[in-house]
Amino acid sequence: MNEAIRGALSAFLRRLLLRSVLSIEERSAVLGLPGNSMQLRSHYDVAFPGRKSEFVCLVAEGLLARSDLGANGARQITSLYIPGDMCDLIASVLPDVSWTVATVSSSTVVEVPRAALLAIAAEYPAIAQALWRDTAVDAAGLGKWIGLLGRRDARERVAHLFCEMGRRMEQIGAGSRWSFQLPMTQEKLGEVVGLTAVHVNRILRAFRETEIMTFKAGRVKVTNGRLLDEIAEFSSEYLMIPNYNL
Amino acid sequence: MNEAIRGALSAFLRRLLLRSVLSIEERSAVLGLPGNSMQLRSHYDVAFPGRKSEFVCLVAEGLLARSDLGANGARQITSLYIPGDMCDLIASVLPDVSWTVATVSSSTVVEVPRAALLAIAAEYPAIAQALWRDTAVDAAGLGKWIGLLGRRDARERVAHLFCEMGRRMEQIGAGSRWSFQLPMTQEKLGEVVGLTAVHVNRILRAFRETEIMTFKAGRVKVTNGRLLDEIAEFSSEYLMIPNYNL
């Protein structure tokens, strides 16, 4: 059992434990999941339409994105995955996906067989519930994002993205919400918030000039977090961290 | 056991069976869920932020919507629920929601205790998986919708909405994709597709004038479905009807 695999699985377990209670036995079942780790260059497609995947992949390091490809070629990113995220957990119950999951920066991921995940879910009801809940949190996040794209303007969307990623990074111990690594281009940022790279650039300039935050070479530095949160209408319940056991 | 309740539960079971296999015993466990049916006027809030609900509600008849309320008061609808849908199944594992579920037209719903749902999920792994999968389908649909809002223009969004609802209505036997009831105002349509009612109205006029479809008094009539699908870039895999058992 490789070190990277153990680390990734325990990060995943930590994530599950944020919202669910699992016994010692159940925890070790999660930690005992099989998997093999892989080093991937950036822009590598992990899953794509037509590929019926036998694996779900867990992020050990780096940044991945799930995106939806329009017929015209325009991409829309629907989720960003950071270390500890079971990327596209959805795919474990819906194996033939209609979207793409790809690395954004060079990353290391752990492939976990779908079958193994379903097996421990079948054996331990509490794990099944935890995975179901994790999928629900994913869905709730997507719902929030729909609200963002449907009703909010460019400033608000961009601000929200940085607020959200800051908290998530902080939560997994990768920097603080005031300063963290987000290894993506402005083009990619645009794909997340539904804007062109040009417009994202102008928004970033405005944030820089008003000393709210800067984004340079994949590093975010927030100078006025209070204002950033305000622009984003960001509330901390957003990420639904509390523990939801009945 | 009321007639309406049996009917709603069997519609829900049919929905689950579209994508999952359940044994006779498991099926009857689903059909045996407790619940009590309620008649609701339109614009009645079934769930809202701050209300920790002990029930999940199953649509027996009518139309419900889950929506996200912005601080400015703007609403964004994130899902529409039609008969047979377990409205906000997400809430069964995430009880304190940050969104609202409300009737759009007068409806009858069946309240099912969260605890009962979790209990049969704990007892029957296959049911747990089916519910998990249903949540995943929900999430996948939300992902698609993000793509729609992020990248597509007004025409495409509106067309897509009618394509999707047509198929869903057809699937549950409520009219055909060419002609079905969709009891909502243009204002509400706008809340789904992220546009103002005024603009929705203009798009509808264009569709009417080019003889693609009409929307009048809550009834949709599609005259040129081929073209409507084309505008929407609608593909039938969209609703993920196939059966996804390992």
Added chain:
DNA sequence: CGGGCATTTGAAGCTGATCAAAATCAGTGG
């Protein structure tokens, strides 16, 4: 040092929002 990608800036155009008002419709009570 040079090539390719990412960022930055400018100018022009279009889509959809906003504001305002008229027309239509549904439901209510006289």
Added chain:
DNA sequence: CCACTGATTTTGATCAGCTTCAAATGCCCG
């Protein structure tokens, strides 16, 4: 049955935000 009320639909006019197109600059890496 009709007049009244409030909601919804429809249309027009104007405006702002974002896109598009184009070009210049900066930057990393071979």
